Amino acid sequence: MQAKVIEILTSLAGTRIEAEGKAREALAEEAADMTKGLTSYTLRKALEATADAMPWRLLMEDQSESEPVEVFVKLREQLTRQLIRTTSNTSTCTISNEQGRLKWDGVRRFLQDTDYLVSALEAAEKAAEEPTPAPEPAQPAPGRRPTPAQRKALELIAQGGVKRSQRFKGAIRVGSLNGTIYADTFEVLIREGWVSVDYSQTLFHGQPVELTDAGRAHLPA
Template identity: 80%
Template structure:
């Protein structure tokens, strides 16, 4: 259970930080064009994605040497307390006030997006404390669900991982990357591969040094013979 939740948190955090990176790059590109003015849309989007990514940056930066689940629960408790006790900014600068508002919106989204993980941890802890019930009568087997097939992009990513050398990594404040020597694997595609259990990640390695990625038997079954 804990390993799966750590995997979900890592994927969610990587997605939010990568979205911030894209928004910042778009704003930088717009700012570099001296023939055009800055648009409120690009500025606001960069501010919003930065606010969304901030709690996830806190989570990733606090991981060193601690239990990731404990760090996650402590961060939720800390942010919840701050959200309740902190008053809104009342600066004379409209941009400062908007930045403050977006920050707390980002905190709310973080708490909302991870609330079900806390419920899952509590349910698992409660189940571990309850006595094992008597075995019930064996139900009729349900009809097997049809196996999901990968899309072309997902199949290409599986082929890249099968070729070897694929790693998940993160350097300092950069977003989490999935690096491959032979092609590009996008974050959204990789999230599907992990959700479908077509790939496995070696979490015994740190993100800084790179976490090797390999195909599972389920993922290998989709490759051409």
């Protein structure tokens, strides 16, 4: 979180300081043109941009702390205290009074623009301090019930004589003397652990198939 906050602060500071530079250049260009008079609009834009950039310049120039986030938090606290104590300018110079007003407007904007970053830092700090809740014990999955076709296959296997076999390169089949057990049904019985196959026998001679206790539990007692 701190790295993200630093990235945002750097981007915002660059934007404000760049805007100040452009406003100053526009004022300097107007002042250099001796054929034209100075306008209050250009002067005001330069004063506003300078006031907006001032807190950001303080933030970027303050290297007293090793952690930039600490500098940011302390600067906000310092500017907040100054803003609370400040009073309106009462100079006889109108421009000086306006300059003072714009300065504190810039401070207010700085505090407003960065308020959400303080909230994000506080939330991250609180989350880091809170103990991680112990995971709830895993609950066993409810037992799956066989479909009517699967139950019928279980009944056929319970009667005995069922074998899994293959002749030459033909398909593997599950043979029963008492009915048909389809391959896809048999795959489900194996996957659910309801039947077992004697793989010690070859497919050519037939691999006996029997019910497991889990499979037998789905049949009437």
